[in-house]
Amino acid sequence: MKVSIDPITRLEGHGKIDIFLDDKGNVDRAYMQVPELRGFEMFCVGRKAEDMPIITARICGVCPEAHHMAAAKALDMAFHAEPPEPAKKLRELLYNAYIFYDHCLHLYYLGGIDVLLGDVSKEQRNIVGLIKKFGVEIGKEVIKHRRYAMEIIKMLGGREIHPVSAIPGGVSKGLNEEERREVESKAKECIEFAKKSMEIFKKVFESKRWNELLGLDSLQTYYMGLVDSNNYVNYYDGDIRIVAPDGKEVAKIKPEKILNYIEEHVEKWSYVKFPYLKEIGWKGLVDGKESGVYRVGSLARLNVADGMNSKEAMKEFEEFRKEGIVHETFAYYHARLIEMLNAAERMHALALDDQITSDDLCTMPAEAGEGIGVVEAARGVLIHHYELDEKGLVKKANMIVATTNNNAAINMSVANAARKVIKGGNVNDILLNKIESAFRCYDPCLACASHALGSTPMIANIYWKGKLYKRLEKNV
């Protein structure tokens, strides 16, 4: 018997879950599929290099800033044009505003609903239901602070969605003093809102229900993320650090070396590929030290780092990591809250930086070559790689996106949650949502993951004895 959830919802992009049950109605296998593909690697070829930050932002409208920056950083390298310090700081400021609003979106509109509302019916599982339970004032606070972060993005990047200001060698627009003051005051309010969010979620973290959620899935995988020179979490720049399931560092490398460390496996049933650590090897959908499966995203970033670059977030980090590496998949939420606080604090610090209103914005591009750009998208390590011809046109393009990095882990988490939740062929909307909640921990972006070909929501079919038994549109 196969159960399908189609489309999976409250995420970015199209996906579907298929669950296969054995004769007794218990879970045999489960998969999350991405039935879309759009072919960016193909049609970026022949385009002008400077169009890449604009075109590839359209891989994802939820995290366009991540693709925009990864592309711009790859072009800095390809054009041998290291941006001036103020330009890097302006990019980082925009980038932290993005991390803040993206985490805010996930915590209050998408996955966070599963944590905050619990087992309620599907009509209630959305932002409107959240406002009904927590009051319209909280709803307004959420909307306002997300708006603040997007207004900062527009101020720096020209637009709230698909910004345009990161160019090869720097940025096209700076900040004047009046704008700087606005950023400073908005960032300050965002810090307070992040603290408040932490309080709201911590109430759930102390409950019995949270222990059940933590128990749904735990994976002993490798972790990968960017760290700065202090080994603190950094979203915009740094070295890539990889740690083993026991927390030991296995590699710390310059981002441009990353392609020597990973390979992608192809499965017949998914348009999205499965990256793994080359040295450890692909052992299938299994965790543990012998399997090359690794995870990225907020949990991974906090697991590879030794700390955070801001005061309040550092305190939270120390508490979070007090017992070492954290493997529970639902801990992604806690990590996300710490990062939201960190991003707000970092915005504030950058707004006070002496160089932030400088007009030294760009290094003129020199001869064209090859470049790799790596950033931390909200949902994990994102890599853009371009080869340019002598005219600065794209000869070859490859993008390895955050959600693709998590593809193997997401499939394992969905299967683990399904095994815990479905017994004896008993399936209903609430149980199916529990299974969906396992993938939502990763804040997956299937629009990103399907950049190669196309993108939409998820489905689940349940198959039993070789036949379609129930289609998981959750009204079973």
Next chain:
Amino acid sequence: MEGKEMKKIAMYWGAGCGGCDVSLLSLHEKILDLLEEAEIVFWPCAMDFKYEDLEKMKDGSIDIAFYNGAIRTEENEEIAKLLRKKSKILVAYGSCATEGCVIGLANLYSREEIFDTVYLKNETTKNEDGIIPSSNDLHLPEFLPHLKTLEQVVKVDAFIPGCPPPKPVLENALEALLQGKTEFGKSVALCDECPRKDSKPEKIEINKFYRWHEKEDNGDCFLAQGIICMGPATRAGCEAECISANIPCTGCMGAVPKVREQGISMLSALASILGDMDEEKEKEIIESLQDVVGTFYKYATAKLLPEGRLKDES
């Protein structure tokens, strides 16, 4: 609100990036006003209703359905047809649904070329058995031979341009649609609202076009600096957001209404400001225009090439 019937609205994404869904959320506080007038009955990005719920609705029971994203797979096409059936007004929301957007550039290649590039020739992919994803006991919807706009699949009642629709454009469109109007938006070119319009030249003297990263921006109209800006051929409404960040318009709002082709319209605008010149200089200038399709049809290739460029090869 009293006595007023709530409009039923739906939002769906085909092959797109999700930016359109985010643009709806980015009405910010105004989304609460919208929720006073309308009830959202289907929105996979933000709500848990499934395809099955949509199928159960009565035909024509949704007042306004927004379809964002293009048609890339058979699943996109099926949902477009289903939404058409269930809705009174079907709206193409954003550039992908309206004219294919940047992902329409895929129509310059065949489906086989895309599969080869993504799964076989890709540098980091280890695929010795040459597996190309397809269905086994897990069904994958078919990747269509080329990308289509919404109008190439079903009848469309209204179009909201932009990638994604900029806030002023969206607010104006929603207001009109809630009153039952299907025509809205500005019908002039972007130059009309450009902060640099005072320096727009009648004629320019150049020997080549510059790429915008090749030249230091002096703050004048980009065309006056010899840099391609799609403003003269692009519909106004976004308040020249990109130009405000010192980046030339790339044309995401599509053509000015009643002008069928944005690219031709831009080329004729260029011809007019370049004026007469000798053959050699003309050749030199034309050669400096690199990636003509990607520049002049960045967002409209699918509308221009509905069947792809494949005919000559089949």
